[in-house]
Amino acid sequence: MRAPISLEDRSLLGEEPFASFFSARHSGRKKQAVRSFLEKVSTLVETAPGGVQAVETWLSLAFDSIDSGKPRQHGLRHRHKQPSAKTFTSFVKFYWYLFSGQDAMRLLGTLKLEGYTVKHPAQKDPFDEPMSPLTVMSDDGTPPPFINLDTAPFFIKRESSPVPGIEERALSEPNLESPQITSLVHSTIPVALHLSEDAPVAALAHTNSAPDPLIVLSPVISVAESFPTPHTPARARLTPRPAPTVKQRRGRPRKLPVTDDTSAVLPPRGLLTAPSTSGIQMTYPLEHPVEHTASTTEIGGDWSFFGSFSPFHPPTLPPVPAGIEIKLDPSEGEPESLRLLDPSDAPANWLTLPVNETSLNESDELLLVTEPQHPPKPPLPRLPPLWAQSRQEVCESFEWFRSYQGGVYQNDGTVKGYFLSAFSADRDVFACGGKIIISHGGGKSASSRTQNGQTTNKAADDQRAHDISVRALIETYRKNQPLVLLIDDKYRLFPFDLGSRDVYMAILGFYKIVHLWAEYQPSASNSNGRVVRYKFAFQWCEDQGEPWWSKQHLDAGDVPMPDNVETTVIGPMETVLSPLKPDHLYSACKICSEKSPRVYQQEWACLNPTCPSFWIALSGRALPDQLEYNPEFLAVIDFRPLPHAFRDSLLPKPPVLAPKDGITTTYTHSRGWHCRECGRLSCRSAWEHYQCPNCNDTHAIVGTVRPAKTLMSIRVPISDKFVDSLIDPWSGIQRVETKIFNHSDVPGATGRYQTFILPEKKGKIHLIQTNRLANVEADRIFEAYQQQASDGTLLFRRWPLRNHKLRGPLLTNYFSQNSGETYHYVGGTDNTVPFDRAPGAVIQARNLIQKRIAEALGVEHLFNEVLSAAYMEQQKMAFHSDSERGLGPVVAGLSMGSPALMHFRLLSKYTPRSEQRSNAMTVVLRHGDVLVMEGAGVQDYYEHTVVPCNFRIAATARWIAPNHT
Numbered sequence: 013m014r015a016p017i018s019l020e021d022r023s024l025l026g027e028e029p030f031a032s033f034f035s036a037r038h039s040g041r042k043k044q045a046v047r048s049f050l051e052k053v054s055t056l057v058e059t060a061p062g063g064v065q066a067v068e069t070w071l072s073l074a075f076d077s078i079d080s081g082k083p084r085q086h087g088l089r090h091r092h093k094q095p096s097a098k099t100f101t102s103f104v105k106f107y108w109y110l111f112s113g114q115d116a117m118r119l120l121g122t123l124k125l126e127g128y129t130v131k132h133p134a135q136k137d138p139f140d141e142p143m144s145p146l147t148v149m150s151d152d153g154t155p156p157p158f159i160n161l162d163t164a165p166f167f168i169k170r171e172s173s174p175v176p177g178i179e180e181r182a183l184s185e186p187n188l189e190s191p192q193i194t195s196l197v198h199s200t201i202p203v204a205l206h207l208s209e210d211a212p213v214a215a216l217a218h219t220n221s222a223p224d225p226l227i228v229l230s231p232v233i234s235v236a237e238s239f240p241t242p243h244t245p246a247r248a249r250l251t252p253r254p255a256p257t258v259k260q261r262r263g264r265p266r267k268l269p270v271t272d273d274t275s276a277v278l279p280p281r282g283l284l285t286a287p288s289t290s291g292i293q294m295t296y297p298l299e300h301p302v303e304h305t306a307s308t309t310e311i312g313g314d315w316s317f318f319g320s321f322s323p324f325h326p327p328t329l330p331p332v333p334a335g336i337e338i339k340l341d342p343s344e345g346e347p348e349s350l351r352l353l354d355p356s357d358a359p360a361n362w363l364t365l366p367v368n369e370t371s372l373n374e375s376d377e378l379l380l381v382t383e384p385q386h387p388p389k390p391p392l393p394r395l396p397p398l399w400a401q402s403r404q405e406v407c408e409s410f411e412w413f414r415s416y417q418g419g420v421y422q423n424d425g426t427v428k429g430y431f432l433s434a435f436s437a438d439r440d441v442f443a444c445g446g447k448i449i450i451s452h453g454g455g456k457s458a459s460s461r462t463q464n465g466q467t468t469n470k471a472a473d474d475q476r477a478h479d480i481s482v483r484a485l486i487e488t489y490r491k492n493q494p495l496v497l498l499i500d501d502k503y504r505l506f507p508f509d510l511g512s513r514d515v516y517m518a519i520l521g522f523y524k525i526v527h528l529w530a531e532y533q534p535s536a537s538n539s540n541g542r543v544v545r546y547k548f549a550f551q552w553c554e555d556q557g558e559p560w561w562s563k564q565h566l567d568a569g570d571v572p573m574p575d576n577v578e579t580t581v582i583g584p585m586e587t588v589l590s591p592l593k594p595d596h597l598y599s600a601c602k603i604c605s606e607k608s609p610r611v612y613q614q615e616w617a618c619l620n621p622t623c624p625s626f627w628i629a630l631s632g633r634a635l636p637d638q639l640e641y642n643p644e645f646l647a648v649i650d651f652r653p654l655p656h657a658f659r660d661s662l663l664p665k666p667p668v669l670a671p672k673d674g675i676t677t678t679y680t681h682s683r684g685w686h687c688r689e690c691g692r693l694s695c696r697s698a699w700e701h702y703q704c705p706n707c708n709d710t711h712a713i714v715g716t717v718r719p720a721k722t723l724m725s726i727r728v729p730i731s732d733k734f735v736d737s738l739i740d741p742w743s744g745i746q747r748v749e750t751k752i753f754n755h756s757d758v759p760g761a762t763g764r765y766q767t768f769i770l771p772e773k774k775g776k777i778h779l780i781q782t783n784r785l786a787n788v789e790a791d792r793i794f795e796a797y798q799q800q801a802s803d804g805t806l807l808f809r810r811w812p813l814r815n816h817k818l819r820g821p822l823l824t825n826y827f828s829q830n831s832g833e834t835y836h837y838v839g840g841t842d843n844t845v846p847f848d849r850a851p852g853a854v855i856q857a858r859n860l861i862q863k864r865i866a867e868a869l870g871v872e873h874l875f876n877e878v879l880s881a882a883y884m885e886q887q888k889m890a891f892h893s894d895s896e897r898g899l900g901p902v903v904a905g906l907s908m909g910s911p912a913l914m915h916f917r918l919l920s921k922y923t924p925r926s927e928q929r930s931n932a933m934t935v936v937l938r939h940g941d942v943l944v945m946e947g948a949g950v951q952d953y954y955e956h957t958v959v960p961c962n963f964r965i966a967a968t969a970r971w972i973a974p975n976h977t
């Protein structure tokens with residue numbers, strides 16, 4: 013990337029990254045290519061203040077121009093291969109900003125003036141994002157001006173000698189007396205910089221290395237034209253916080269230096285000094301509540317701690333006795349929601365606890381974060397109508413939420429389910445008895461991920477309207493579409509203790525997003541000390557009746573509602589209807605013209621994060637960190653009926669127990685179900701019936717036995733390069749020429765086998781393929797398996813996985829049964845039947861495997877364990893290697909039913925870090941095939957996965973040392 017020589021420097025067109033951008037705009041791969049170009053640019057400008065944001069805005073402008081098939085007239089909206097001089101000039105200016113590390117948003121302001129428009133939000137396009145969600149609220153239908161320099165109340169003063177080409181503009185009503193001048197220098201309010209056509213770009217670039225010569229002297233005096241004073245019945249704090257129990261000491265006010273360092277705008281930090289406990293001293297910032305209230309950090313070797321705190325809830329210091337072992341419990345939180353406590357952040361932003369315990373070195377710093385203390389909640393009086401004990405149970409049985417990781421489940425660009433869990437932000441709300449819920453969606457929290465022994469820490473970042481989850485929430489709001497809210501036992505604001513009834517997740521019901529806005533939240537890990545968060549106000553859809561946790565519902569049950577419930581509910585328990593129409597809560601910003609609601613009691617402010625006056629109140633000052641909600645805003649704003657299509661769609665439909673076609677292995681049949689007796693959502697964990705793990709309510713499944721011939725010919729998703737196997741040329745795997753063998757009990761029938769030799773004598777893989785005539789035996793075994801599984805002779809079950817990062821149990825994706833020696837890897841002793849009591853199908857499968865190996869490879873292998881696995885449509889066995897203690901060197905499997913793809917790849921520890929892990933080899937397993945893995949190296953160096961194309965049963969035989977543990 014080089015700096016443009018002048019605004020007319022068209023030679024840039026032929027250089028990267030321009031070249032690919034302009035050619036991509038006219039190629040067939042437009043969107044993808046442009047996106048990748050912009051991603052490239054954005055990585056280049058990541059360090060530029062405002063740079064990334066500018067790229068995103070540019071992105072929307074760029075898509076605006078390329079997504080329409082029609083030729084367009086203005087700005088970027090044209091078809092010519094070469095951009096017009098005007099477009100190009102603007103682009104170069106923009107590019108220069110990126111290059112020079114200036115706040116590129118400023119230039120985008122001027123781009124807008126030069127003919128760029130944001131596409132009208134009404135147009136249907138997946139990339140059709142307005143600059144902010146609030147854009148849609150401008151009701152006259154015209155796209156709001158981005159920044160109108162002629163009316164924007166900015167004033168520029170040069171400090172150093174004038175740079176030719178920069179026009180100075182004194183704009184309306186500069187208020188030179190404003191006390192906010194210094195801090196605005198560092199705010200996101202743009203300098204009204206106008207570059208004339210002959211501006212010497214090189215000279216400007218030069219100024220970048222010197223202190224910024226441009227200083228905004230006047231802040232915005234008033235950003236809202238008119239601002240109705242809402243009727244505010246109660247001015248009580250809606251979010252009472254426990255008073256800090258430790259002494260507060262104010263930091264010395266600092267003179268803010270004139271630099272681009274945005275952290276300089278932060279108010280001086282107060283320090284809390286806590287009394288020492290067990291030799292611990294702590295300090296941490298007071299004025300910036302730590303937005304991410306949980307953390308995990310390694311304190312040397314095995315030392316780690318998980319918990320959370322907020323400066324508004326000063327931690328109770330736990331004593332740290334000698335030798336204590338504090339370990340991260342991965343089941344304590346969803347992996348993606350574990351927040352980072354960045355050790356490098358410790359001295360400045362986080363509490364620092366030198367610990368003198370003998371078990372720690374003197375130099376160790378213990379970064380300690382503790383749970384805020386909250387009053388205990390009353391027990392849940394009765395079970396919710398829809399609840400579960402694991403996330404998997406919800407994802408498999410409840411169509412409104414199928415996300416195993418994130419908190420936002422979306423489908424087709426809109427949100428179906430939104431999960432409220434721990435880590436609520438300070439201003440999250442559960443008001444009007446839970447009919448109004450406010451939450452911040454969309455991720456970008458600080459995080460720490462460990463992969464292959466390497467931990468990557470990521471600081472919290474600003475959310476943007478383009479972020480996948482935020483975007484989907486905005487779209488859901490625009491479409492006025494209901495979504496389902498779910499909570500777990502860690503959601504602090506729910507008034508009852510779900511854990512008292514072993515409820516991990518509960519479904520609240522349908523809500524609609526009635527307001528959305530953005531706010532600043534303090535953030536310790538972000539270098540700006542704060543991050544932009546999109547907030548969403550969800551309102552209960554009234555025609556569902558009263559919520560199941562409401563006083564009137566619970567009182568009607570066996571257990572009366574405890575009296576003290578109100579004390580834990582933020583906001584009034586009774587529904588409060590707003591005397592105002594929703595529109596009255598909104599005022600338009602003078603700068604961006606977008607309407608923002610009056611969210612906070614203190615003052616109205618523009619809440620559009622792409623507006624230069626974002627977070628600036630009418631007084632011209634930034635909103636304070638301590639804010640209370642405007643009570644009008646928290647009221648239920650109107651009656652929100654549930655669209656017809658959504659009525660009765662919350663409860664999952666009962667499963668079809670006896671389908672007409674007798675097929676009970678479809679994807680639908682692999683899903684979970686909802687027990688109408690007790691409300692529990694659960695997985696289908698048994699092959700022959702649905703059974704509620706809570707109340708044992710059982711429903712038998714009646715199907716027919718499926719002959720192998722109906723499944724054998726299912727198409728395998730492979731390319732034409734592929735017959736039975738595909739080897740990565742870099743894998744070093746050698747394929748030996750196919751050999752023929754005679755079937756011992758079918759005269760004249762010959763089978764064939766292929767051998768794959770792994771490099772460096774790591775082992776061999778043999779694929780033995782059976783003659784059609786000899787496959788009758790596999791046909792029979794396949795049917796016997798199905799018969800015995802449905803009559804309960806053979807118990808196919810989904811067993812809990814031993815290693816996973818989700819809370820609660822996680823069942824295998826497939827059903828299995830083990831016979832012979834115990835196989836600890838799946839189900840252990842609970843899943844094992846000794847061979848003398850093993851189902852007939854299993855014994856027949858083992859015999860057939862042994863026979864095929866003898867026929868094809870001419871060697872005798874005897875196995876004392878068989879793991880039988882049954883897969884319904886879309887089920888599979890994930891990557892693993894067979895690493896059971898005492899495992900013999902040969903593992904062999906018989907495939908039955910639909911074909912499957914078996915992939916092998918090197919274990920991650922043998923894959924160079926720089927390389928992407930890809931499959932070393934893939935083989936197709938067809939009905940009757942036996943695949944033999946020979947040599948311990950196959951398991952020690954490789955892992956394998958099996959992905960069936962449809963209903964399939966496999967029997968995998970091993971020799972395992974008896975009584976191994």
Ligand SMILES: O=C(O)CCC(=O)C(=O)O
Pocket residue numbers: 879881889894905956957958966967968
């Ligand atoms: O063939 C199959 O379905 C998978 C068998 C397997 O990988 C195993 O049992 O470990």
